[in-house]
Amino acid sequence: MIRFENVSVTYDGADEPTVRGIDFEVAEGELVLLAGPSGVGKSTVLGAVSGLVPHFTGGTLHGRVTVAGRDTRTHKPRELADVVGTVGQDPLAHFVTDTVEDELAYGMESLGLAPEVMRRRVEETLDLLGLAGLRDRPLATLSGGQQQRVAIGSVLTPHPRVLVLDEPTSALDPAAAEEVLAVLQRLVHDLGTTVLMAEHRLERVIQYADQVVLLPAPGEPPLSGTPREVMAVSPVCPPVVELGRLAGWSPLPLTVRDARRRAAPLRGRLADRQQHCRPPREAAPPAQAPAPRRGLFRRGTPGARTAAPAPASPVAEVRSLAVRRGRIQALRHIDLTVAPGETVALMGRNGAGKSTLLGALVGLVAPSAGSVRSAGAVPHRTRPRDLVRRVGLVPQEPRDLLYADTVAAECAAADRDAGAEPGTCRALLSGLLPGIDDATHPRDLSEGQRLTLALAVVLTARPPLLLLDEPTRGLDYAAKARLVTLLRGLATEGHAIVLATHDVELAAELADRVVLIAEGEVIADGPAAEVVTASPSFAPQVAKILAPQRWLTVGQVREALAAGEPR
Template sequence: MITFEQVSVQYPDAAAPALAGVDLTIPEGELCLLVGPSGAGKSTLLGTVSGLVPHFTGGTLHGRVTVAGRDTRRHRPRDLADLVGTVGQDPGAQFVTDTVEEELAYGMESLGLAPAVMRRRVEETLDLLGLAELRNRPLAALSGGQRQRVAIGSVLTVHPRVLVLDEPTSALDPGAAEEVLAVVQRLVHDLGTTVLLAEHRLERVVQYADRILLLPGDGRPAQLGDPAEVLAQSPVRPPVVALGELAGWSPLPLSVRDARRRAAPLRERLAGAAVPPVAPATPAVPVARATRLTVRRGPIPAVRALTLTLHAGEITALMGRNGAGKSTLLGTLAGLHAPTAGTAVVAGLTPHRARPRDLVRQVALVPQDPRDLLAAETVAAECAAADQDAGARPGSCRALLARLAPGLADQAHPRDLSEGGRLTLALAVVLTGGPALLLLDEPTRGLDYAAKARLVAILTELAAAGTAILLATHDVELAAELTHRALVMADGELVADGPCAEVVTASPVYAPQVAKVLAPQPWLTVRQVAEGLAR
């Protein structure tokens, strides 16, 4: 269906090609998962299929990409629109019209399909994706999972034979992600659509893949093959695969179910071992306290009568669906929103009344998009500005950054850094003032496993030094790996609060893969299991 013949892509001003020597064929009707570390050229590869590379992005394409026999060099993206449907990470960025129904019809209108055909296909697609209830809804009033489904539906109505999805679930909570992936699977099974999907959160998608296309990103050529075989050599892999390798299973398990069926001997071996304790090293000194906190944003309260204490040296995960009020809670603790009722106190300050200059030395918040925090032209200028903002000794931010991320060039532009590099720079910037409380909003969105491991190491070190950390996340694996305590919010209220191990294993939605495989034993992460086996 899609053939790559000796494809390489070179952007101007880039030292190395973004993609090199890709030579393979993706057969029709398969769900092909594209994996690889950040910067390995995943988005570029997806772009060559839809024709956006090089027609829209510039750069030079060597070799040849054909989709169903059409050469993407000679066909512009708009001429491939009836063949390839593309959905990006942020569905909101691709909506052209106002309502669900109009959005579904937009692509067909552009292609000039007959009105009767359009009418029928819109109805079919509404049913296929479970959107019939929402047909007249304004797009602005949809939740994250609904938007992603509408975005997929809007490209499906033209009946593309290839669907290209770039991180379709990375912004979604586990429930909404399942919703979207169920739809994708249905397309592959019922309509025979060929799906090419890139995703960092492998644990969510690996079990659905027929094949994996690995871009190792270290100079080795791209590799296409059976999921278990490819993952055995992949630098990025979901926990269940890592567990399989640790236990020496062959072939490697891809789903929790596979692993669980083979896990009985492993559970026996682990039965005697004690789970390594996960408790903060320092005694519980309260740093921040919210008392019956209510915050109203728009007509509905986003946080309702919430009481919470955060302690020094403790890492707390804040989970819950999209729109549960997580970001509002973080924003209120950082002084961005004034409470409607109740109080929030951080290190003796009332956040929304404190002067920004005083507050920045006590509370640090890294927003969902770390780019918001970065305004300067170079890394060095950003660090100098951070020293000045926090009233710190010149050079402190640069020294901190050198410790967090060795080898970040002084003259690099913050927008040119990788996702992980930008996050570390933003962290260094807000940590310059030496705050007692660090708040992170979805820090692992778009991070590969290596960058995530780096973040885990940094945060663990900070907590050991006595910083209280609260991170809002959908990433249950990260929560299991890193945090001492977990909170779950729903509709602005706190519905669970306790040690991480207890909270995440209590519900199947939030349970990490290892916990699902080894239940009822309380192991959460591959690292714990490795330690348990070693003893």
């Protein structure tokens, strides 16, 4: 159905091809996963299937790409639209109507389908993706995850033979992601739809793939094979595979179920060592401002305890907060306190109110009731130029922060705005994601690269309160690990971090506390290990595999096993 024959793509002005030597085939009715580090050209490969590369993006394509027998060099995207449906990383860039129902119908209208067919397919898609309650909602009022589901639905309704999906679950909560992937699996198995998908959150999708195509570092040939074959050698792998490598399991497990069947001996080893190693991190109770994480007692004479320091003033304090957005009660009765050095993860389904809460903390949203203080300021009453050094927000859509023509100009502007030494922002960017060229326009970066640039811009001011909205969208595991290291360093220095995320592995790795939000209300607030292990939806893979023991990450398991080794 899809065939790449020695394909290379070089964009205008680039010295080297973005991808080269791409050679693989996708059979009809297969789901193929495209994997690899950030910035290796996965979006370029996907764009070549729909004809967007090079007809829309420009540049030169060498080799040959055929879809259902049509050569994409001689068939423009509109001539492939009846065969290929594409969902990019940014749903807003693809919307052409104003409401959910109209967007689902638009593609079918373009193909001239009969009204009764369109009506039936719209209803089917609303039910499939859990969008029936949103049918009349303006697209601009939806959360990022809801917009992602609408974007997927808009390409499903014309019933294309090929679906091309770029990070389809990146903005979805775990339950919504499972629903979307179940729909895709149904299309593949029952209708013979061919799916080519790029996704960094391999823990969500690897078990659904028939084949994996790994794009390694630039200049190296791609590797294709079954998921188990590729994961055995891949530099990017989900926690279940990483745990299997650590435990020496062969063949490597790809699902939590497979891993649990082999985990009894590992649980036994860990039970013996748990008392000798650092347990999963837990935060102080949230009712009062938690003590700084550097320890409850000062160092002194052995055996002597000195009094704990007085709790620091909270960096963020929310009391009885309510927010209305038009007819929607987005938040109600929210109480939240965040202390210096504390990392809090806001979690919950799409549309629960997480982004609205971040917006209130940074002054983008005014309370309809209650109060908000951020770094000593009332954010919605503070001038932005005064607030920027107190609170920094990295939004879901990085283009909201990026306005310069080059990466270098963006970094220089960030240094000036923050009063930082020249080169500060550029150094942060290089530390998070090496290899981004100074002369690149921000719009030409991948979604993960743009998010990383926006993060570097905000971090340049080193605000006491840092807010992150889905900070790992588009990031591979290595980039995510660098982000975790950076954020831990900031927390150790006393910066408070609040992040809204659907990435359960990030929350397990980084958060002291997890706050679950549903329908605009806090339904759980406590230590990360307690909250995430109590929720089937928000538990990380390691916690599911090793339950009832409370291990959250492969790093914790590795540390525990090393602690028991003879020195």
